[in-house]
Amino acid sequence: MPRQKPVSPNNPCPFLRALVAQGLVPDDVVPIGELTDTILAVARTGEGEPTLPATAIRAVALAANGLGPLQLARSGLGGVHLNELRDGPLDKKGVGSGILDAVANVDAAQLDRLDQFASDHLNARGRKERGLDQAALDRMMDANVERAASPRLLDRQLMDGEWPILLQVMGKEGRAGRYLSVKEVRELFLNRRFPRRMVTALKAQRG
Ligand code: HEM
Incomplete structure (x- = not known):
């Protein structure tokens, strides 16, 4: 198995952490165009070749390190600092x-909690597995807000740009619609790895 690249504890995004670990983007500063292109390329390796909205992703990347004019200029000119995402405006x-957790270690109990929202799904070949569809993700995100001490309205909106996008990118077309495989989500968080089918498609895409 190829060695993974180290990922900063200040990068709290499971998707970006996998991009860094797999050597697809650097751990520190990455130009916004390059980050957007990489995200879109990885998304295209998902089932049904999902297309993400490039403009929205670019906007998120631009705002990630801070919304002040100086910070926006620094991100726009220099790039996004993936190792400085903690405490930025997107940090919930x-x-x-x-x-x-706060230093990007996996909290096993919270990872196991995903299964409370999951249900049995049949994949395209008819095999049963635990999965999270959009309704399950909505229940999970609502529960996240309910248990929080002082959530901002923005926090729930930010979540809509995280889990549902992950569903688009890593989701599988099941017999009853698209779902995230709990096993694959665990692998993403625990080992910073994308599903094998996506890695194979990415290699083919890059020639
Ligand atoms: C410009 C690109 C991106 C930036 C700057 C970014 C940034 C972040 C940040 C700061 C968080 C932490 C939020 C928190 O814990 O409060 C986060 C979480 C997350 N992001 Fe990203 N992200 C980006 C792209 C993506 C993409 C493309 C996906 C999906 C394919 C994604 C999926 C997620 C998920 C699932 C979480 C976890 C939320 C949770 O634990 O509840 N992100 N992201």
Whole structure:
């Protein structure tokens, strides 16, 4: 198995952490165009070749390190500092799933909690597995807000740009619609790895 690249504890995004670990983007500063292109390329390796909205992703990347004019200029010119995402405007400070703690270690109980929202799904070949569809993700995100001490309205909106996007990118077309495989989500958080089918498609895409 190829060695993974180290990922900063200040990067709290499971998806970006996997991009860094797999050597697809650097751990520190990455130009916004390059980050967006990489995210879109990885998304295209998902089932049904999902297309993400490039403009929205670019906007998120631009705002990630801070919304002040100086910070926006620094991100726009220099790039996004993936190792400085903690405490930025996108940091919900514990209002999320809580799977990654403040230094990006996995909290096993919170990871196991995903299964409370999951149900049995049949994949395209008819095999049963635990999965999270959009309704399950909505229940999980609502529960995240309910248990939080002082959630901001923005926090719930930010979540809509995280889990549902992950569903688009890593989701599988099941017999009863699209779902995230709990096993694959666990692998993403625990080992910073994308599903094998996506890795194979990415290699083919890059020639
Ligand atoms: C410009 C690109 C991106 C930036 C700057 C970014 C940033 C972040 C940040 C700061 C968090 C932490 C939120 C928190 O814990 O409060 C986060 C969480 C998350 N992000 Fe990203 N992200 C990006 C792209 C993506 C993409 C493309 C996906 C999905 C394919 C994604 C999926 C997630 C998920 C699932 C979480 C976890 C939320 C939770 O634990 O409840 N992100 N992201």
